[in-house]
Amino acid sequence: MANRVTLNHIAQHVGVSKTLVSLVLNGKAQQYGISKQTCDKVLAAVKELNYRPNKTARSLRIGKTETVGLIVSDIANAFYAQMARMFEDLASAQGYSVIICSTDEEVEKEQRLITMLRNRQVDGLVVSTSQREPEWLKAVYESGTPLVLIDRHLGSDTLPAVVADNRSGGAMLAHHLVEQGYNRPLVLGLSTNHISSVAERIDGFMDVFKEHGLPCAVREVGFNTVQADVDELLVNLKALPFKPDCLFAVNNNIATAVLHSLAASNVKIPSDMAMVCFDDLPYFSFISPTITAIEQPIAQMCSRAFEVLSQLMDGESYLSHEVIRLPVKLNVRQSSQNKSK
Amino acid sequence: MANRVTLNHIAQHVGVSKTLVSLVLNGKAQQYGISKQTCDKVLAAVKELNYRPNKTARSLRIGKTETVGLIVSDIANAFYAQMARMFEDLASAQGYSVIICSTDEEVEKEQRLITMLRNRQVDGLVVSTSQREPEWLKAVYESGTPLVLIDRHLGSDTLPAVVADNRSGGAMLAHHLVEQGYNRPLVLGLSTNHISSVAERIDGFMDVFKEHGLPCAVREVGFNTVQADVDELLVNLKALPFKPDCLFAVNNNIATAVLHSLAASNVKIPSDMAMVCFDDLPYFSFISPTITAIEQPIAQMCSRAFEVLSQLMDGESYLSHEVIRLPVKLNVRQSSQNKSK
DNA sequence: CTGAAAGCGCTTACAG
């Protein structure tokens, strides 16, 4: 209904075969030595009849849809929204469209979405997985679907993966806090703490405090109940036996919830409680106090991931299954100022 | 390569025709009175051979791709990221995937993307258009492609459109400022000020000040140079003949840039300069000062838009071409506190 | 209850 004009119509209109029309439209006129004149007639008809090629038919024939899938936990999250934008630009520059899907950290949903995208014959998949084990995705990969993990990996020697150096980021924050004189951190992690990114941030962070012989507490907040869980944790802070002097929010959602919660209960940052987090947001740099944060190399993560995906889609086998880790950046700001001051 | 098992394989494996297999797989077994036994054998083979239907082939045959396109200026913008997420949920509940495209407010890019999506045979299109004139999109609509505008309209009696009541929002902010004793507002709009949403926000805002006989200045910032333009405007604020006592940022990007800029130049809100904006962001409610903002009904906009799109996709003609305007909410906060205080 | 056949709109050997 939306597209009534087909190759056949334009072939008949010009009085040639659809082979010819197809050749011309795909820029193979030169190669097949089709006369300039014929080309022009075809092109004129295309314009006149307002012909638009049916990509579904083309896809079926050539076995490629020029579509890639991007799977994240939530496209509304600032980190993934940025990632989506950068990924879109990279993909569209190569003629690919991208279908974005949100999993809400649900493994079943993720698997359902991946299966759906494969049925749609996407040429490749970039996924920020919520799965713990590599098996399911490995089966997908080994059955021939180009696949690269982003943001989160499932161990070396399993699947191609491009992530931020989360462990180092966690460690950088911890070193900084120790330097500033803080010694009783509370880590606010996610209930989905098996996720490599979160786990590594926390590990890197805690290891540093351990090295210094300092205690370190960890609490978890639920993916769908971030604000409520953070509120509850922070309200009861003073009642805790362990009295933290600084907070580490493991991602931007938790950081925002923490700021919200501390503001509501009138806790002063950093004098009452210091705070640092993973993921940098624009507003961190100008609110009072400004917030110390780790900035992730989103652009590089996207380009490396797309690079690997392209290789895979070109049929090249990807041998090195070492996880690609990209360096992060520590932005020191007021929220973690020297404790004595 | 990714999908070697076809209907034919499983038909042969079971020893039936592919018609039968197709019927079973599409839940038409009952309808065609196919025996339970046959069904089971088919289903068993599907499982055993790990068959996944090729949706591209299906789409070509049935003339529907079960895909919709969502076109916005920038998916990384918090407003559109939220919209995308809500839209994804609505669409996927009905079996649709969504392809998201960013236009950067470029009309040519928008048109290119829409043509591309139509060639991909998307079943429908939701677009936050950057175009000034309805003609081009109207041609798309009238050629039979289900299309609904969102966030921005192109006039009544042109195309189905679902927008926020931007004019009222602008007026609400202005009334509030006037009540609080402010009388020399500076509006920070976009260079793409023909966009209905921005234009209406500004009109609604200015009309109120006009009614009160108060002056009102407007400056424009470029879509791709928001921070730089805002910085320049605000740095020279004191040099201006017109000395504003309050700022109206017409969207969330500009608001964030304004806050950044004011913080950098140590301007106190609201004592030195009050500020209000369109679009509410989570951090507005807890930074100091909290920021007065208009909250858009994103969820309702998405559901109304998807509702209309569904009607269109079902082939029902959509008669009323009145723009659907949804009410916005004013969240009064500290950034626009009574001037005398 | 089940199957043979046509056809969706393309692309691509193959033949001349």
Place this chain on the structure above:
DNA sequence: CTGAAAGCGCTTACAG
């Protein structure tokens, strides 16, 4: 230089 034919993997009248 150009065309007839096959086929991508489905769905759907049509026939029995």
